Amino acid sequence: MELKTEWFLIANGAGTSHTTTAASLSSLSSNTVYTCQVYAICASGDTSVASPSFTFTTLCNLATAPTNETFDNGFSQCWTQETNDDFDWTIDAYGTPSGGTGPSDDFTGGGNYMYTEASLPRAFGDVATMYSEVIDISGLSM
Numbered sequence: 414m415e416l417k418t419e420w421f422l423i424a425n426g427a428g429t430s431h432t433t434t435a436a437s438l439s440s441l442s443s444n445t446v447y448t449c450q451v452y453a454i455c456a457s458g459d460t461s462v463a464s465p466s467f468t469f470t471t472l473c474n475l476a477t478a479p480t481n482e483t484f485d486n487g488f489s490q491c492w493t494q495e496t497n498d499d500f501d502w503t504i505d506a507y508g509t510p511s512g513g514t515g516p517s518d519d520f521t522g523g524g525n526y527m528y529t530e531a532s533l534p535r536a537f538g539d540v541a542t543m544y545s546e547v548i549d550i551s552g553l554s555m
Contacts, residue, residue, distance in 0.1 A: 430454070443474040444490050478550045484525035495542035500535065502527045502543045 429436070441447065448468045453461035473491035482489055484504050494501045506525045509515030511532050519526040529541045 441471050443471055446470050473546045476546050476548045478548050478553050480548060481520065482545070483519060483521055484527060485519075485521075487525075488527075489546070491546035493544045495540075495544070498542045499539035500529070500541045502529055502541055 438447070438449075446468060447470070448466050450466050451464040455461065476491075482492065488494075488504055504525050504527055506519070506523075508517040509528050510530055514531075515528045516526050518524075527543065
């Protein structure tokens with residue numbers, strides 16, 4: 414079977430034909446999982462067996478400061494919790510379990526916010542780490 418110098422890339426079901434040894438994927442959505450496979454296109458027009466699939470996730474879009482996260486749609490997909498810390502942040506909208514502490518509402522009024530509960534079983538030195546999406550602060554003035 415003679416191979417042409419053409420190959421076919423499939424990403425999440427959408428395919429494109431290429432004649433160079435490298436290809437760029439464009440118009441990908443942010444924070445989306447893609448699965449890709451490659452097929453050789455033979456001289457007879459048949460395709461080879463698919464390569465093993467390769468999965469990757471695109472990055473989140475860059476946020477521009479000033480920005481606010483309301484968590485009204487739940488924990489943002491572009492924010493993450495550290496997996497090696499002592500405990501996690503919690504999403505809520507109705508006040509914290511400990512009386513007289515923490516927020517009772519978000520900054521927009523009637524929405525969600527994130528908080529940490531420092532009461533037992535938490536101990537001095539425990540850490541809860543949450544990461545935001547990348548935020549461009551270059552446009553802020555001092």
